Amino acid sequence: MRNKIPCSAERLSLLDPPMIQGVVDRNAFHIGNQYLSENRVRIVEADDAQISSAVIGNSGLYEQTIRLKDGHLVSRCSCSLPEEPMCRHCIAVLLEYHRWVQPRANAKKPKQPASAQPAAAAPAGNGNSATASPAPSAGSDLKLSEVMAFIEWLQPAMKAIELGQVLPDSSRLSGEVGLWVQTIRSLDERRRESEEVQGTLESERRDREAYVGRMTQQLQASMAEVKAAQSASQQLQQEVATYQDMFVKVTEIASEVGGYDSQIKSISAELLSKGAQLDKLANSFREVAAALKTVSRSTSSSH
Numbered sequence: 305m306r307n308k309i310p311c312s313a314e315r316l317s318l319l320d321p322p323m324i325q326g327v328v329d330r331n332a333f334h335i336g337n338q339y340l341s342e343n344r345v346r347i348v349e350a351d352d353a354q355i356s357s358a359v360i361g362n363s364g365l366y367e368q369t370i371r372l373k374d375g376h377l378v379s380r381c382s383c384s385l386p387e388e389p390m391c392r393h394c395i396a397v398l399l400e401y402h403r404w405v406q407p408r409a410n411a412k413k414p415k416q417p418a419s420a421q422p423a424a425a426a427p428a429g430n431g432n433s434a435t436a437s438p439a440p441s442a443g444s445d446l447k448l449s450e451v452m453a454f455i456e457w458l459q460p461a462m463k464a465i466e467l468g469q470v471l472p473d474s475s476r477l478s479g480e481v482g483l484w485v486q487t488i489r490s491l492d493e494r495r496r497e498s499e500e501v502q503g504t505l506e507s508e509r510r511d512r513e514a515y516v517g518r519m520t521q522q523l524q525a526s527m528a529e530v531k532a533a534q535s536a537s538q539q540l541q542q543e544v545a546t547y548q549d550m551f552v553k554v555t556e557i558a559s560e561v562g563g564y565d566s567q568i569k570s571i572s573a574e575l576l577s578k579g580a581q582l583d584k585l586a587n588s589f590r591e592v593a594a595a596l597k598t599v600s601r602s603t604s605s606s607h
């Protein structure tokens with residue numbers, strides 16, 4: 305956004321908050337003031353005629369140039385907000401510049417505070433105020449170039465973190481920005497370490513699952529063997545029972561055979577005794593026949 309406001313002040317340091325508030329949009333002023341209190345403004349270079357700055361806005365870093373030229377306040381910001389006649393970022397920058405320039409002016413002229421300066425509408429060229437000041441980004445303040453380098457580094461770094469790759473080189477970044485990078489690096493390392501631990505645990509879990517799987521298979525095989533053994537033993541028991549039955553039958557048959565044997569023996573003994581009786585009978589028949597012969601011979605001789 306680029307804007308041009310008529311302005312009678314001869315130096316930027318003469319623009320105080322009430323004057324700024326008087327010409328800009330109320331809501332934009334409120335937000336600009338909030339940015340100021342949140343320390344979002346970085347003045348890169350400034351003097352009483354021109355300010356170069358950057359403001360951390362809600363969706364990125366915006367750069368501003370504000371300049372006093374030919375009775376006009378010309379402001380330019382890289383944002384695209386429609387706020388008129390000046391965006392919140394430029395307002396925040398003017399407020400920051402005023403705050404920054406104030407203690408210096410007071411230190412130089414303690415008896416003439418800046419609030420006593422004439423209003424913007426009045427000509428301010430009384431020549432007794434401080435001359436142009438050097439860039440305020442001194443001391444521990446962050447340099448815009450550092451912040452920009454950090455943001456440049458941050459974009460590939462975020463991508464690398466997302467893809468789990470190594471963070472890009474940051475040897476160029478030092479100071480406070482270097483500390484930020486260090487913090488991000490150590491966080492990333494911790495994330496990697498925990499990912500490694502997680503990977504180890506995962507592979508251990510898989511090993512255990514495979515082990516349990518093998519054990520289950522073995523157990524199933526053993527159970528199948530036990531079942532087979534059980535059925536084999538049942539079969540054996542059945543066979544044994546069958547053999548026992550057969551044995552009983554064989555014993556019965558053997559005792560029957562024994563009975564027949566004794567019967568045969570007694571029959572043969574009877575037959576023997578009957579044979580002996582027949583022999584005796586035959587002998588007695590022979591004796592009778594011999595006696596009859598003798599009797600018949602004696603009878604014929606007497607005739």
Ligand SMILES: [Zn+2]
Nearest residue numbers: 381383391393
């Ligand atoms: Zn802006």
